[in-house]
Amino acid sequence: MEEILKAVEEKDCKKVASLLYYKVEGLSDEELTEILEKAEKLALECKDPELYKLIVYYFHELLGVDKISEFEKMAKEEDTFEAKFQLADLYYLLGELEKSLDLYRALLEEETEKGNKENIAKIYYNMALIHEEIQEYEKALELMEKAEEIYRELGKEEEVLHIAVYKAYVTFEMGEPYKAKAMLAGVIPKAMGNDKLLAELHLSYEEIFEDDENYDAALQECLYALTRAKGTEYYDVAFDALIDVIWQLMLEDDFETVYLHMDMFANALPELKEFFEGVKAIALYKDGRADMEEVRKFIEKVKDRRLLDLLEFLGEAEM
Known part of the structure; x- marks a missing residue:
């Protein structure tokens, strides 16, 4: 808790967001309330919609406090791409998928008129996540490929590789695990030295092996993912994946x-x-x-x- 409060005091919005991702679950309601209230003031002062989104989400999900209308008001007043983009992502996180898609579509039209290619790619990617969520896999792949094309054009190689991993995972969800594993394998040599990408790769393999009830392999992939994910936002994802595998084994x-x-x-x-x-x-x-x-x-x-x-x-x- 002290570490987060210190980051708030130093007005380091990026560090506050990172610490909230990793530390929030160990806090009591009283501690969390204090931290979120102080972080909220910082986010509004620094005009950081990504941090504000995270705070509003935690208020809603962990404390039952609804601040969504306040975020909507801020996004309308700011009227920037980033504020509206983060609002659409907030809707997605809260399960309001249609509202999220509607806002992304409006943003896509605005950014296309302005010719902001990187923003367009970000929108395509997030829209793909929603279509995957509702099992519209072909649409998800179509949108991913549009985002991939733009990132390739812009020379954003890491984003291209990130999308390649995601496309492989969607291919697995479509019922083609061997094709998905082959696709992931094609990314490995390009991802060497990039722990974040390697963590993503191993998490995808873990899902495939778990689905096949190959738990020895799934646990091995959890280990690889955890060791690669240290210091990235994927660490908690990898840890939760491990707990899911252990839980399933206990049930069986x-x-x-x-x-x-x-x-x-x-x-x-x-x-x-x-x-x-x-x-x-x-x-x-x-x-x-x-x-x-x-x-x-x-x-x-x-x-x-x-x-x-x-x-x-x-x-x-x-x-």
Whole structure:
């Protein structure tokens, strides 16, 4: 909490947004309220719609406080591409997909008239996310290809590769996992040295292997994704993906696969060693290989409230 408040005091909007992404889940409601209120003033003072969007989203989703109309008012008054673009993304995050698409379409018309190619590509990409969400995969690919063409024209190679990963993932969702894996493999040599892209790649492979119930491979991909994602916005995504795989294994009573893999994660991520030891102990207990007293010894070592909640969640998986 102190780290976020310090960033707010320093008026470092980018750092505040980054810290909110990574730290918000460990805060109490009182702490979160204090931080969001101060960050909100900063976002309005700095006219940072991306930070403001994040704050409004957290107010709504975590505290049940509706500030959407205030964001809408700000976007109307500012009347800038960035403010309206972030409002459309807020609608998407809140599940108001039609409102999001309507605003993106209006923005697309405005930016096309102005000839702002990079903004047009950003709109195409975000519209593709919505069409993927509603399982209109062909439309999603069509929009991605339009964005890809613009980024290629602008020489934005990282964006082109990011879209290549996304297109492969949509191809998997369309029921073509082997084609998707081949597409992802084509990106690997171009992504070497780019941890963010490599994390995306491994997360896509993880989804494919999990869908095929190849949990050993899925867990291995989670490990790769986590180690690559450190310091990027994909770390929490990778961690959540791992928890999803462990949860599924617990539901299927495949405790052995869980406890055999946890040392791998503990060694690769020593900062989470106690957590993974706790997961291993729970799996051993569920498999009849440890007693509750042994489990408690490991769980007592975990101090982070969020991680303790996850251990409790995983412990109840089959009940």
